[in-house]
Amino acid sequence: MREQLVLPLKLQQSDGKVRELQTAVTQLPAKLDPLRRDLAKLQGMLDGERGKLDETNSWRRSQQETIDREREALRHAQNKFQASKNTKEFTASSREVENKRKAISDRESELKKVNEAAAQSTAQLEARDRDVEALRSELTGSEAAMSGQLDALKAELAEATAGRDAARAQVDPQWIKIYDAVAAKRGYAVAPVVKGVCQGCHMALPPQLSNVLARMESIQTCPRCSRMIYRKELLEAAPEAASDAKPDAKP
Numbered sequence: 001m002r003e004q005l006v007l008p009l010k011l012q013q014s015d016g017k018v019r020e021l022q023t024a025v026t027q028l029p030a031k032l033d034p035l036r037r038d039l040a041k042l043q044g045m046l047d048g049e050r051g052k053l054d055e056t057n058s059w060r061r062s063q064q065e066t067i068d069r070e071r072e073a074l075r076h077a078q079n080k081f082q083a084s085k086n087t088k089e090f091t092a093s094s095r096e097v098e099n100k101r102k103a104i105s106d107r108e109s110e111l112k113k114v115n116e117a118a119a120q121s122t123a124q125l126e127a128r129d130r131d132v133e134a135l136r137s138e139l140t141g142s143e144a145a146m147s148g149q150l151d152a153l154k155a156e157l158a159e160a161t162a163g164r165d166a167a168r169a170q171v172d173p174q175w176i177k178i179y180d181a182v183a184a185k186r187g188y189a190v191a192p193v194v195k196g197v198c199q200g201c202h203m204a205l206p207p208q209l210s211n212v213l214a215r216m217e218s219i220q221t222c223p224r225c226s227r228m229i230y231r232k233e234l235l236e237a238a239p240e241a242a243s244d245a246k247p248d249a250k251p
């Protein structure tokens with residue numbers, strides 16, 4: 001009979017193991033989520049900076065084109081200056097040459113500053129690109145390592161599930177019904193009794209029920225929480241006592 005009494009407890013332990021492994025299998029892939037989020041954020045920032053740099057570069061090109069046109073205009077002005085026939089023409093073309101030179105020089109010095117800033121941004125962007133690449137390869141490595149871990153966990157889960165199914169098959173169908181109903185209602189269906197108190201609901205059991213439990217002849221349930229109950233010292237101490245009784249090979 002003792003074997004019959006221990007079966008629901010074994011089933012509960014197997015169920016617990018299966019649930020624990022199911023949680024682990026679900027949660028393991030989520031462990032890399034913070035790294036994935038960091039990577040996406042950095043990539044987003046990098047894309048934004050690259051966009052700004054592209055804008056700057058197209059501005060630089062258009063400035064350079066303007067300067068080229070202005071140089072062309074300056075050459076015309078210089079030709080006019082050299083061809084000036086009187087003081088009036090000379091003064092006017094001289095002023096025009098001066099103005100154009102000044103405009104080109106202003107634009108060039110502004111472009112130079114922007115070019116320097118763009119060179120700096122490009123260097124920063126390349127450094128960040130390398131950081132993002134390093135993070136990405138870290139993630140890839142972790143994902144590869146995790147896939148091995150996950151496979152191992154899934155194999156463990158399959159084994160635990162088979163063990164649970166076997167444990168379930170051993171419990172009498174009438175007790176399975178009760179087991180499932182109480183587990184659904186109260187979280188778990190089998191509770192130890194310690195010093196006459198049900199550890200599922202903390203009710204002190206009637207003394208005669210404690211005596212019935214002590215005889216270990218039948219499965220009993222708690223009058224308050226309906227869990228299947230057993231005297232903790234009688235069932236749980238047993239494996240330890242058995243291993244103590246076994247002569248050990250250790251010196």
Ligand SMILES: [Zn+2]
Nearest residue numbers: 198201222225
């Ligand atoms: Zn109870």
